[in-house]
Structure formats: C-alpha cells, structure tokens
Amino acid sequence: xxxxxxxxxxxxxxxxxxxxxxxxxxxxxxxxxxxxxxxxxxxxxxxxxxxxxxxxxxxxxxxxxxxxxxxxxxxxxxxxxxxxxxxxxxxxxxxxxxxxxxxxxxxxxxxxxxxxxxxxxxxxxxxxxxxxxxxxxxxxxxxxxxxxxxxxxxxxxxxxxxxxxxxxxxxxxxxxxxxxxxxxxxxxxxxxxxxxxxx
Numbered sequence: 001x002x003x004x005x006x007x008x009x010x011x012x013x014x015x016x017x018x019x020x021x022x023x024x025x026x027x028x029x030x031x032x033x034x035x036x037x038x039x040x041x042x043x044x045x046x047x048x049x050x051x052x053x054x055x056x057x058x059x060x061x062x063x064x065x066x067x068x069x070x071x072x073x074x075x076x077x078x079x080x081x082x083x084x085x086x087x088x089x090x091x092x093x094x095x096x097x098x099x100x101x102x103x104x105x106x107x108x109x110x111x112x113x114x115x116x117x118x119x120x121x122x123x124x125x126x127x128x129x130x131x132x133x134x135x136x137x138x139x140x141x142x143x144x145x146x147x148x149x150x151x152x153x154x155x156x157x158x159x160x161x162x163x164x165x166x167x168x169x170x171x172x173x174x175x176x177x178x179x180x181x182x183x184x185x186x187x188x189x190x191x192x193x194x195x196x197x198x199x
Contacts (some may be wrong), residue, residue, distance in 0.1 A: 006040055036158070051120055071147070
C-alpha cells in the first residue's frame with residue numbers, strides 16, 4: 001500500500017512525504033511506516049464500527065504522533081511541535097490545537113472520560129498489544145532493537161515498568177468497541193511478555 005495515498009490533506013502531499021520519510025528512518029524498528037499504517041488501519045476500523053470521534057483530527061494526530069522518535073526525551077512534545085508548525089495554513093486553528101493535544105496524549109495513553117478523540121487515538125496506537133501472537137512477538141523484538149544500546153537487565157526493568165503501568169489501568173482501551181474486541185487478547189499478550197522479562 002502506498003501510504004501517501006492515505007495522507008488526508010491532498011493539497012499538501014509534500015508534508016505527508018516528509019512525515020513518511022521520518023517514519024522510514026533506518027534507525028526505527030517498531031515506530032516506523034508499518035506502525036503508522038497499523039495505527040491508521042485501527043483508526044479506520046474504529047470509524048467503521050461507528051465509534052464517535054473527529055476523523056480528521058484523529059487521522060492527522062495518528063500521522064504526527066511518532067513523527068519524531070529518536071530515543072531521546074520528549075519525542076511526543078517535539079512531534080506535537082512539528083504539527084503546530086506545519087498545520088496552521090492547512091486546517092482550521094481548532095483542528096491544529098486538537099492534533100497537538102492528541103499527539104501529547106500518546107505519551108501517557110490516559111485520555112479523560114468522555115474524550116472521544118483521545119480514546120480513539122490511544123486505542124489505535126495501543127492496538128498492537130492485541131495483535132496475533134506472532135505479530136506481537138515481532139513488535140516486542142522491534143522495540144528491543146530500538147533500545148539496542150541498553151543492556152538486557154536495564155531494558156527488561158524499563159520495559160516491564162512500562163507494561164505494568166499499562167496493565168494497572170482499569171482498561172487498556174477506552175472505546176467500548178476496543179475493549180470488547182481487543183482487551184482480553186492484549187492482556188494475555190502483555191502478561192506473557194512480562195513473564196518472559198522476569199526470567
């Protein structure tokens with residue numbers, strides 16, 4: 001699939017191409033064009049299931065949410081800053097503000113109750129947790145590659161802390177559809193990965 005065809009602003013294909021080039025950086029192993037495509041697919045799945053959200057804002061936020069990913073702190077903030085700089089001449093100011101807010105939200109994946117846009121984007125971003133076991137294994141291995149400079153013990157501690165933090169949430173997913181369709185599989189996958197990290 002030509003991902004650029006999924007770029008929602010046809011009059012600014014150059015910006016879409018710049019974002020794709022960022023996701024296609026050779027240093028990325030998980031947060032790459034495949035991840036972008038999977039997040040967009042899940043956004044479309046949620047929409048097809050009549051989950052209520054502002055499609056333009058959420059799709060644009062999906063494109064920008066990992067636009068900057070280099071293993072350094074505040075990547076989400078820098079991704080949001082790119083959106084804030086690039087979008088004002090292309091969409092309405094309230095859409096720009098919402099995209100920035102949503103990108104920042106992917107740092108914690110904890111939208112407030114009633115935040116339809118935040119719930120949709122966070123669910124799409126975390127849907128990888130509910131992937132079939134083989135794909136989940138590829139995802140976990142790719143995340144490890146992105147931290148290849150961290151020794152095994154430190155990585156296991158950090159990764160386990162992230163996963164335990166997610167598992168402590170009442171629900172991994174925020175939309176009713178995602179909870180019904182993905183929650184059980186996701187918790188099974190994460191529990192299995194945590195057991196492996198503890199060895």
